[in-house]
Amino acid sequence: MLDVNYEFxxxxxxxxxxxxxxxxxxTKLNGVFNIINQAGIKAVVINLDNIKAIDAYxxxxxxxxxxxxxxxxxxxFICSSNCFKSKFEHHIPIIRSEIDAFNVI
Numbered sequence: 001m002l003d004v005n006y007e008f009x010x011x012x013x014x015x016x017x018x019x020x021x022x023x024x025x026x027t028k029l030n031g032v033f034n035i036i037n038q039a040g041i042k043a044v045v046i047n048l049d050n051i052k053a054i055d056a057y058x059x060x061x062x063x064x065x066x067x068x069x070x071x072x073x074x075x076x077f078i079c080s081s082n083c084f085k086s087k088f089e090h091h092i093p094i095i096r097s098e099i100d101a102f103n104v105i
Contacts, residue, residue, distance in 0.1 A: 001019045001020065001025065002017065002018070002019045002020060002021055002022075002025040002026075002028055002029075003017075003018040003019055003028075004016070004017060004018075004028045004029065004031075004032055005018065006032055008041070010102065011041075011042065011043060011105075012043040012044070012045060012101050012102070012105060013036060013041045013043070013044045013045070014045045014047060014079075014098055014101075015029075015032055015044060015045065015046050015047065016047040016049075016050065017029075017046065017047065017048060017050065017051050018050040018051070019050070019051070019052060020051070020052050020053045020054075021051060021053070021054045021055065021058040022053075022055055022057070022058070023055070023057045023058075026057070026058065026061060029061070033065060041074075042073075042074045042075065043074065043075045043076075043077075043101070043105050044069070044074070044075070044076045044077070045076075045077045045078075045079050045095070045098055045101045046062065046076070046077070046078050046079065047079040047080070047098060048078060048079065048080040048082065048084050048085065049079065049080055049081060049082060051082070051084055054084055054087070059087050059088070062078075062088065062092065063088075063091055063092070066091065066092045075105055076092060076093075077092065077093050077094070077095050077101060077104070078092050078093070078094050078095070079094075079095050079096070079097065079098050079100075079101070080094065080096075081096055081097075
């Protein structure tokens with residue numbers, strides 16, 4: 001099961017994922033990304049600290065969204081202190097805590 005919690009602060013949307021990410025529950029993320037696109041949000045932080053498992057589909061999903069954001073002059077970061085951050089290193093900027101987002105944007 002995947003729960004998605006999000007909060008908008010100072011121009012940044014923080015998306016917190018809780019649980020296990022798999023293709024069958026990725027539609028919850030599609031809804032969040034639709035909101036981002038419709039609202040014109042320019043900065044997003046995806047927090048993976050409470051994720052228990054991810055798969056290759058999710059990794060590819062986030063990498064494609066990151067590329068889309070780069071083309072549209074938006075910023076996207078992964079916030080994580082767990083082992084999953086290594087899956088995104090050298091592709092998506094990694095920050096250690098959500099507060100760090102205010103320093104890099």
